[in-house]
Amino acid sequence: MALIVQKYGGTSVGTVERISAVADRVKRYVDQGDQVVVVVSAMSGETNRLLALSSAINDQPPSRELDVLLSTGEQVTIALLSMALSTRQVPARSYLGSQVKILTDQSHTKARIKAIDSEPVLADLAMGHVAVVAGFQGVDEQGNITTLGRGGSDTTAVAIAAALNADECQIYTDVDGVYTTDPRVVDGATLLASITFEEMLEMASLGSKVLQIRAVEFAGKYQVPLRVLSSFEEGEGTLISIEKNADMEAPLVSGIAFNRDEARLVVRGVPDTPGVAYKVIGPVSDANIEVDVIVQNVAADGTTDLTFTVHRNDIQKSKTIAEVVASELNARDVAIDENICKVSLVGVGMRSHAGIASQMFKTLADVGINIELITTSEIKISVVIEEKFMELAVRSLHSAFGLDAEAS
Amino acid sequence: MALIVQKYGGTSVGTVERISAVADRVKRYVDQGDQVVVVVSAMSGETNRLLALSSAINDQPPSRELDVLLSTGEQVTIALLSMALSTRQVPARSYLGSQVKILTDQSHTKARIKAIDSEPVLADLAMGHVAVVAGFQGVDEQGNITTLGRGGSDTTAVAIAAALNADECQIYTDVDGVYTTDPRVVDGATLLASITFEEMLEMASLGSKVLQIRAVEFAGKYQVPLRVLSSFEEGEGTLISIEKNADMEAPLVSGIAFNRDEARLVVRGVPDTPGVAYKVIGPVSDANIEVDVIVQNVAADGTTDLTFTVHRNDIQKSKTIAEVVASELNARDVAIDENICKVSLVGVGMRSHAGIASQMFKTLADVGINIELITTSEIKISVVIEEKFMELAVRSLHSAFGLDAEAS
Numbered sequence: 001m002a003l004i005v006q007k008y009g010g011t012s013v014g015t016v017e018r019i020s021a022v023a024d025r026v027k028r029y030v031d032q033g034d035q036v037v038v039v040v041s042a043m044s045g046e047t048n049r050l051l052a053l054s055s056a057i058n059d060q061p062p063s064r065e066l067d068v069l070l071s072t073g074e075q076v077t078i079a080l081l082s083m084a085l086s087t088r089q090v091p092a093r094s095y096l097g098s099q100v101k102i103l104t105d106q107s108h109t110k111a112r113i114k115a116i117d118s119e120p121v122l123a124d125l126a127m128g129h130v131a132v133v134a135g136f137q138g139v140d141e142q143g144n145i146t147t148l149g150r151g152g153s154d155t156t157a158v159a160i161a162a163a164l165n166a167d168e169c170q171i172y173t174d175v176d177g178v179y180t181t182d183p184r185v186v187d188g189a190t191l192l193a194s195i196t197f198e199e200m201l202e203m204a205s206l207g208s209k210v211l212q213i214r215a216v217e218f219a220g221k222y223q224v225p226l227r228v229l230s231s232f233e234e235g236e237g238t239l240i241s242i243e244k245n246a247d248m249e250a251p252l253v254s255g256i257a258f259n260r261d262e263a264r265l266v267v268r269g270v271p272d273t274p275g276v277a278y279k280v281i282g283p284v285s286d287a288n289i290e291v292d293v294i295v296q297n298v299a300a301d302g303t304t305d306l307t308f309t310v311h312r313n314d315i316q317k318s319k320t321i322a323e324v325v326a327s328e329l330n331a332r333d334v335a336i337d338e339n340i341c342k343v344s345l346v347g348v349g350m351r352s353h354a355g356i357a358s359q360m361f362k363t364l365a366d367v368g369i370n371i372e373l374i375t376t377s378e379i380k381i382s383v384v385i386e387e388k389f390m391e392l393a394v395r396s397l398h399s400a401f402g403l404d405a406e407a408s
Numbered sequence: 409m410a411l412i413v414q415k416y417g418g419t420s421v422g423t424v425e426r427i428s429a430v431a432d433r434v435k436r437y438v439d440q441g442d443q444v445v446v447v448v449s450a451m452s453g454e455t456n457r458l459l460a461l462s463s464a465i466n467d468q469p470p471s472r473e474l475d476v477l478l479s480t481g482e483q484v485t486i487a488l489l490s491m492a493l494s495t496r497q498v499p500a501r502s503y504l505g506s507q508v509k510i511l512t513d514q515s516h517t518k519a520r521i522k523a524i525d526s527e528p529v530l531a532d533l534a535m536g537h538v539a540v541v542a543g544f545q546g547v548d549e550q551g552n553i554t555t556l557g558r559g560g561s562d563t564t565a566v567a568i569a570a571a572l573n574a575d576e577c578q579i580y581t582d583v584d585g586v587y588t589t590d591p592r593v594v595d596g597a598t599l600l601a602s603i604t605f606e607e608m609l610e611m612a613s614l615g616s617k618v619l620q621i622r623a624v625e626f627a628g629k630y631q632v633p634l635r636v637l638s639s640f641e642e643g644e645g646t647l648i649s650i651e652k653n654a655d656m657e658a659p660l661v662s663g664i665a666f667n668r669d670e671a672r673l674v675v676r677g678v679p680d681t682p683g684v685a686y687k688v689i690g691p692v693s694d695a696n697i698e699v700d701v702i703v704q705n706v707a708a709d710g711t712t713d714l715t716f717t718v719h720r721n722d723i724q725k726s727k728t729i730a731e732v733v734a735s736e737l738n739a740r741d742v743a744i745d746e747n748i749c750k751v752s753l754v755g756v757g758m759r760s761h762a763g764i765a766s767q768m769f770k771t772l773a774d775v776g777i778n779i780e781l782i783t784t785s786e787i788k789i790s791v792v793i794e795e796k797f798m799e800l801a802v803r804s805l806h807s808a809f810g811l812d813a814e815a816s
Contacts, residue, residue, distance in 0.1 A: 058491035069487035072480035079477035
C-alpha cells in the first residue's frame with residue numbers, strides 16, 4: 001500500500017470520456033490498496049473560454065476577479081471526477097484550494113503557496129476515500145481566491161505530495177515522459193528513464209514544458225519522488241530523482257532544451273557606474289517579470305550595454321519600465337528584439353567534462369548560426385540565437401552530442 | 409441615498425453584452441449616490457451545460473459534488489460583472505456564498521439559509537464599493553458548498569436585503585412585472601402596479617414563476633420592499649408590498665395562476681384509521697418532496713382514498729415511497745396521473761366576498777371542463793383539471809373575473 005498523488009492536466013480531463021478514463025485508472029490504484037489523492041486542471045479549452053469572456057468585458061481585468069473567474073475551471077473538473085469515481089463505487093470527495101486548504105500569499109494570478117493544512121484530506125484518506133483536489137488555486141489569509149499561475153496544478157500536486165509525505169507524485173500529461181529534446185523538433189528524440197532534479201529544472205525552465213519549474217523546485221526541495229507519464233498510454237514514464245543512475249555509458253549531455261517565448265531588451269549607452277545592473281533589473285523584477293539571461297558589456301566609450309531576456313508576453317511592459325530607468329540614468333536608448341530564441345545543452349555529466357561548450361559553438365558555426373548571447377552554469381550552456389534557426393540548432397546539437405535514437 | 413439590492417437572473421446576464429448593460433444600470437444608481445449590492449445568477453444556458461456534463465458522467469451524481477459543479481455558474485458571473493464595473497471606474501468586489509458569508513444547513517441542492525454575516529459587504533459599501541454577490545449558493549458549517557435550489561438567487565437577494573436592512577430589493581428579470589396571468593396564455597393579461605405579499609405567495613407557489621416562493625416568504629417575513637422589473641426595458645415593474653393600495657375599484661380577483669408541472673398520486677383503498685394521512689404523506693415529505701394539494705375521501709366500504717399532488721419530477725420517487733407505505737397499510741393500490749394541471753384564482757379581495765367559488769365552477773362548467781380536485785384558502789381557490797384544458801380554463805376565468813385589458 002502506497003500513498004500516491006496523481007495529477008492530470010487539461011488534455012487528460014478534456015472530455016467526459018477522458019475524465020472517465022482517469023476515474024478508471026484511479027480505481028485500479030484504489031483496488032490494489034493504494035491511498036490516492038488526485039489533483040486536476042481545468043478541462044482543456046475551458047481556461048481559454050473563460051479568458052475570452054473576460055477580455056470581451058475588460059481588457060485589463062482586476063487580477064482578484066480574474067482568479068475568481070479562472071478558478072471555476074478546476075472546480076468543474078473536481079466535481080465531475082468525483083462523480084465519475086462515485087459511479088464506479090469509489091468513494092470520493094472534492095476539495096477546492098480553500099477547502100484543502102492551500103494557503104497562499106496575496107499575489108493574484110501568480111500566488112505562492114505558504115502552507116497546506118492537509119488534515120481534511122488525511123481524514124478522508126483514512127476513511128478509504130479518494131480526495132480530488134482542484135489544482136492551480138489557493139486562498140489567501142483573507143479568504144480571497146488566488147491562482148498559482150500557468151502550470152500551477154503541477155505545483156499543487158507536488159506541494160500536497162510533500163505535505164502528505166506521499167510515496168510518489170505522478171504527473172499525468174499528454175506526453176509519455178521527458179525526452180532528450182522535443183520529439184516534434186527532432187525525430188530521433190529519445191525517452192529518458194530518469195533525470196535528476198537539477199537537470200529537470202534546467203529542462204523545464206528552458207522550455208521543455210513537461211513540468212512547471214516551481215513544481216520541480218518543490219519536489220527537489222522536499223525530495224518528493226516525481227514521475228512524469230502519459231494518461232493516454234501505459235508506460236513507466238520518466239522518474240525525476242535525487243541521484244543520477246550510475247550508468248557508465250551516461251551521456252555527457254542529457255538533453256537539449258529550447259524556448260521560443262523569449263524576447264530581448266537592450267539598454268544601450270548607460271554610463272558605466274556601479275549598481276547599473278541593479279537599477280535596471282530591479283524595477284523589472286519588482287513588476288513580477290521574470291528576467292532570464294542577463295549580459296553586460298562595457299564599451300570603449302565608458303558606457304555599457306545591459307542586455308536581458310524576458311518572456312515575450314512581458315516585453316512591452318519591460319520596455320516601458322526600462323525606458324523610465326534609462327531616462328533617469330541618461331542611457332542612450334532601449335531596443336527590443338522579439339525574434340529570438342534560446343537553445344541549451346543540459347546535463348549533470350557536463351560538470352566534469354571540458355570541451356562541451358566549444359563543441360557546441362563549433363556545431364552551430366558549422367551550420368552557419370550566429371550566436372547573440374551566451375550564458376553558462378554548472379550543468380547547462382545556453383545560447384540566444386535568431387528564432388528562425390531554432391529547429392536547425394536543436395537538430396544539429398541533438399545529433400552532435402549523440403542523443404539521436406539510432407545513435408544511442 | 410438609498411441602499412439597494414439588485415438581483416439579475418440568467419437571461420439578464422446571459423451574454424457579455426447583457427452583463428455590460430447590467431454594469432451600466434448599476435453605475436447609474438452609484439452615480440446618483442446609492443449604495444448597491446448586486447446578486448447574480450449563472451449566465452443563461454450555463455447551468456444546463458454543467459448538468460449535461462454531469463449527467464454524461466453519472467446519472468445520479470452525489471449532491472455534494474453537484475453543488476460544487478453548479479456553483480461555478482454564478483462564480484463566473486460575479487467575476488465578469490465585477491470586471492465590467494471596474495472598466496467603468498465603478499470599484500466592485502465579488503463575493504462567493506462562502507465569502508459573504510451565507511451560512512446554510514447541509515441539504516445539498518436544496519439548502520436553507522441559516523444566517524448571513526454581512527460584515528465584509530457592509531465594509532465594502534462603506535468604502536463606496538459595489539458588492540457583487542453570487543446568488544443560489546451558500547456554505548455549511550463544515551465549509552462545504554451548498555446551493556439553494558432552483559430560483560435560489562432570488563432568495564439570496566432578499567436574504568441579503570433583509571440582513572442589510574436595504575431600502576428596496578429589486579428583482580430584474582425578463583418580464584416587466586407581475587401580470588394578472590401569464591401573457592403568453594392570455595393576450596389581455598395586465599401588469600399589476602402592486603400586489604400584496606400574500607397574493608404574490610399564492611401567485612408564485614402556483615406557478616407564475618416570476619419570483620421564487622421562498623424569496624417572497626423571506627421578503628414578507630422581514631418586510632423587505634420587493635420590486636419585480638425588467639432588465640431589458642425601463643419601467644416601474646410591480647411593487648410587492650405589505651398592504652394593498654386602498655383602491656376603490658380593486659378587483660376581487662388579482663390574478664389567475666396556474667401550474668402544469670404537477671402530477672397526482674392516489675393511494676386507493678386504505679383502511680380508514682386515524683393517522684392514515686400522516687403515515688402516507690410523512691415519508692414523502694421526509695424525502696424532501698413538496699406535497700401540494702392533499703384531499704382525502706372516505707368511501708362507503710370503510711376504506712379511504714388519499715390523493716395528493718407533487719412536482720412532476722418527483723412523481724416516480726413519490727410513487728416508490730407510497731407503494732411501500734400502501735403495502736404496510738394494506739391499501740388496494742397506488743395510481744398516478746401526470747397529465748394534470750392546477751389553476752387558481754388569487755386575490756386578497758376574495759376574503760370578504762362570497763360567490764367567487766361558485767362563479768369559478770360555473771365558468772369552467774360552461775366551457776365543459778371537469779374539475780378533479782378543489783382546494784381553497786382565504787385568498788385563493790384552486791382546481792386541478794386535465795392538463796389539456798389549462799389554457800382554456802385560464803382564458804375563461806381571466807375574462808369572467810374582469811381581468812382582461814380591454815375590460816379593466
